[in-house]
Amino acid sequence: MRTMSVSNSADPRSLQSIDPVPIKAAKAEITASHRETMDRPSNSDQAESGQEAANARTAVYHELAIIEITLPLAPLQFSIEPKDWAKLTAKRHSTGFQGLEWTIVISKGIRTVFPYCSFGFKRHHLKKPNSSRKRPLFSCLAYCRFEDCKVEAKVTLESLNTLSAKLVLDNRPARHYAGDRKSRPVRASDRTTLGERLQTEKPRAMHVRDVGALSEAVFVSGCRDLAPPVSVLKNVSYDVRKSRRLHHNEIQSLERMLKLPTNDTSVLKNVLLRPKGVMLWSLRGIQIYQERCKEDIVYLDATGSLLRSQKSNPPFYIYELVVRHPKKGGSPLPVATYITCDHTTASVTYFLMSFVTDVKRSHGHRVVPLMVMCDGSQVLMQSISFAFANRGLTDILAVYFRIATGKAVKTDWQVPVLHRCLSHIMKNAKEMCKKHAPQCYALAMHIFGHS
Ligand SMILES: [Zn+2]
Numbered sequence: 001m002r003t004m005s006v007s008n009s010a011d012p013r014s015l016q017s018i019d020p021v022p023i024k025a026a027k028a029e030i031t032a033s034h035r036e037t038m039d040r041p042s043n044s045d046q047a048e049s050g051q052e053a054a055n056a057r058t059a060v061y062h063e064l065a066i067i068e069i070t071l072p073l074a075p076l077q078f079s080i081e082p083k084d085w086a087k088l089t090a091k092r093h094s095t096g097f098q099g100l101e102w103t104i105v106i107s108k109g110i111r112t113v114f115p116y117c118s119f120g121f122k123r124h125h126l127k128k129p130n131s132s133r134k135r136p137l138f139s140c141l142a143y144c145r146f147e148d149c150k151v152e153a154k155v156t157l158e159s160l161n162t163l164s165a166k167l168v169l170d171n172r173p174a175r176h177y178a179g180d181r182k183s184r185p186v187r188a189s190d191r192t193t194l195g196e197r198l199q200t201e202k203p204r205a206m207h208v209r210d211v212g213a214l215s216e217a218v219f220v221s222g223c224r225d226l227a228p229p230v231s232v233l234k235n236v237s238y239d240v241r242k243s244r245r246l247h248h249n250e251i252q253s254l255e256r257m258l259k260l261p262t263n264d265t266s267v268l269k270n271v272l273l274r275p276k277g278v279m280l281w282s283l284r285g286i287q288i289y290q291e292r293c294k295e296d297i298v299y300l301d302a303t304g305s306l307l308r309s310q311k312s313n314p315p316f317y318i319y320e321l322v323v324r325h326p327k328k329g330g331s332p333l334p335v336a337t338y339i340t341c342d343h344t345t346a347s348v349t350y351f352l353m354s355f356v357t358d359v360k361r362s363h364g365h366r367v368v369p370l371m372v373m374c375d376g377s378q379v380l381m382q383s384i385s386f387a388f389a390n391r392g393l394t395d396i397l398a399v400y401f402r403i404a405t406g407k408a409v410k411t412d413w414q415v416p417v418l419h420r421c422l423s424h425i426m427k428n429a430k431e432m433c434k435k436h437a438p439q440c441y442a443l444a445m446h447i448f449g450h451s
Contacts (some may be wrong), residue, residue, distance in 0.1 A: 065177070065178035065179075066175050066176070066177055066178065067175070067176045067177075067178055067220055067221055067222065068173050068174070068175050069116045069117070069173055069174035069175070069176070069221060070172070070173055071114075071151065071169045071172040071173055071174060072114075072169065075166050075167060075168045076113040076114060076166070076167040076168075076169075077113070077164050077165070077166060077167070078109040078110065078112050078113045078164070078165055078167060079109065079112075079162070079163055079164050079165070080105060080106075080109055080157070080163040080164075080165055081105075081163075082163060084105045084108075085105070085160075085163055087101070088101060088102050088105060092126060094128060095125055095126050095127075095128060096124055096125065096126050097124065097126060099188060100187050100188050101188045101189060102124060102140075103121045103184075103187075104187070104188055104189060104190055106121070106140060106142070106155055106165075107119055107121075107142075107184060107225065109155075109165060109167075110142070110153060110155070110167060111225060111226070113167060114153075114167065114169065115215075115218050115221075115223060115225070115226075116174060116176075116217065116218060116221035116223055117144035117145075117146065117149060117151050117153075117174050117176075117221070117223060118144065118145045118146065118182035118183060118184055118223045118224070118225050119142040119143065119144060119145065119153055119184070120142065120143055120144075120145045120184070121140055121141070121142045121143075122140075122141045122142065122143060123140065123141055124138070124139065124140035124141075125138070125139050125140070126138050136156040136157055136158050137157050137158060137159070137160060138155075138156070138157040138165075139154070139155065139156045139157070140154075140155050141153070141154055141155075142154075142155065144174060145182045145184075146174075146175075146176045146177075146180055146182050146222065147177065147180060148175060148177070149174050149175050149176055150171035150175075151169060151170070151171050151172070151174045152169070152170045152171055153167055153168070153169055153170075154167070154168045154170070155167055156168075174221075176221055176222045176223075177222075178220075178222075179222070180222045181222050181224050181229070182222060182223060182224065182225075183223070183224035183225050183227070183228045183229065183232070184225045186228055186232055186236055191236055191239070194228070194233070194236050195236050195237065195239065195240035196240075198233060198236060198237040198240060199240065203230050203233035203234045203237055204230050204233075206233055207227060207228070207229065207230045207233060210226060210227035210228075211224070211227045213226070213227075214226060214227060251271070251273060251276075254268065254271045254278065255271060258270075258271055264282065264283045264284060265282060265283075265284070266282065266283075267280045267281060267282045267285075268280060269281055269354070269358070270354060272340070272342075275314075275340065275341050275342035275347075276316075276340070276341055277338065277339060277340030277341070277342060277347070278338075278339050278340075279336070279337070279338050279351055279354060279355075280336070280337040280338075280339075281335060281336040281337065281355060281358070283362065285333075285334075285335040285336060286335070286358060286359050286362050286363075287362075288323060288333055288335055289321070289323055289335040289336070289359065289367075290359060290363055290367050291326075292323035292324065292326065292333075293323065293367060293368075293369035293370060294367070294369075294370060295370065296323060296324050296370065296371075297323075297324065297370070297371045297372070297373050297419070298321060298322070298323055298369045298370075298371070298372045298373070299321070299322040299323070299332070299372075299373050299374070300319065300320070300321055300322075300352075300372060300373070300374045300380055300383075300384060301319075301320055301322065301374065301375060302317045302318065302319045302320075302343075302375075302377075302380070303317065303318050303320075304316070304317045304318075314341045315341065316339055316340065316341050317339075317340060317341070317343055318337060318338070318339050319337070319338040319339075319340070319348060319351060320334050320336070320337050320338075321334070321335050321336040321337075321352070321355065322334050322335065323335055336351075336355045338351040343379060344379065345378075345379050345382045345383055345386075348379055348380065348383040349382070349383040349386045349387055351383075352383055352384070352386075352387030352388070353386070353387045355387075356387050356388070368388065368414060368416055369388055369416045370416060370417065371416060371417040371418075371419055372384050372388055372416050372417070372418055372419065373419040373420070373421050374418075374419075374420065374421065375420070375421050375424035376420040376421065376424055376425060376428070378393075381393055381418060381420075384416075384418055385418065388416050389415045389416060389418075391415075396415060396418060399412045399415050400415075400418075426448070426449075429445065429448040430445065433445050433448065
């Protein structure tokens with residue numbers, strides 16, 4: 001713990017020009033331990049002249065700076081939307097509102113005039129409909145949720161005609177540690193609204209966009225009410241997906257989905273219970289595969305980094321059959337996906353053969369791909385041999401040997417080319433060389449490159 005005087009920790013010029021309520025980083029005596037750094041540097045860093053002064057100030061700014069926000073002296077006014085108020089009053093009890101929806105409405109109103117503190121609510125009071133006592137129709141007390149910020153907000157509503165609420169801020173000034181982030185918990189209708197947005201947008205992309213939409217002053221204040229953290233967004237997204245399941249049990253839900261009438265866009269093709277797995281492809285995917293595999297490479301790859309491993313299950317892998325986009329620069333197109341925790345030749349062969357059977361069923365004849373590329377794992381190579389060439393890996397190598405030595409028979413030319421990806425070979429070579437020849441690593445890799 002140490003005490004230090006900090007000045008100009010944020011750029012007052014740029015901030016004052018942005019907001020009606022100016023934010024400034026005035027001189028402050030503070031006591032603080034280490035604070036995390038700001039994630040977006042201030043423009044003042046570039047404006048400062050003198051390298052030494054800049055270095056000293058940046059260090060202070062990163063470690064101990066406090067953002068001081070000047071509160072307006074006069075009470076502020078904000079309007080409550082009539083439809084929001086109507087919704088709230090529909091669920092009132094004698095002297096208060098039911099649930100937490102009222103906190104969302106009031107904090108939304110406060111943000112329109114003072115968006116720099118993230119408020120939590122202590123209590124509220126609603127005047128009884130027939131009461132003759134002289135008190136506001138509605139009043140509540142809120143406090144800033146930032147550590148060591150003492151700001152309190154009193155909100156009162158006097159008249160139903162205008163629905164204009166009065167906001168009085170006390171315990172000035174507001175002080176937030178630079179680097180501190182606070183956002184209101186996402187509850188009630190906010191959760192539903194956010195969940196709907198998350199059906200079409202990834203949590204991280206949404207967070208980045210929302211943070212980018214904040215004004216410079218709000219960004220510096222650390223208030224993230226309008227840009228909740230990615231972890232919260234992920235939870236909301238998961239809750240929404242969970243609520244849309246056909247059954248609370250995941251497997252039973254998948255089984256019910258299988259029984260639904262299928263159409264061109266249905267992707268769920270098979271659900272395996274033990275070991276767990278699902279196979280996914282669509283009719284459109286089959287059409288794309290059938291067109292592309294006759295003239296281009298088909299890729300089969302597995303990745304284990306997309307699903308979090310659970311204690312009760314072995315790790316899940318995603319096997320994917322991918323073709324290149326017909327247009328140059330287009331992203332690759334996955335045509336069939338298999339998610340499973342069973343990483344055996346039998347399991348992957350079953351997946352590929354099920355897909356090949358569906359392709360045959362929809363086109364009336366067998367479609368043999370020109371070339372299949374994989375990372376060189378035995379499981380993948382064996383499965384590709386069985387599914388696309390109807391023979392074992394040893395037999396397929398014998399076919400290639402006959403072709404290479406000029407002794408091929410007619411049927412040998414109907415076998416697809418099984419290609420091992422060079423980047424995977426070199427990656428394996430790198431690991432091998434590092435392990436077995438760490439002293440002569442460069443030489444070992446050189447020999448690999450020429451062999
Ligand atoms: Zn505050």
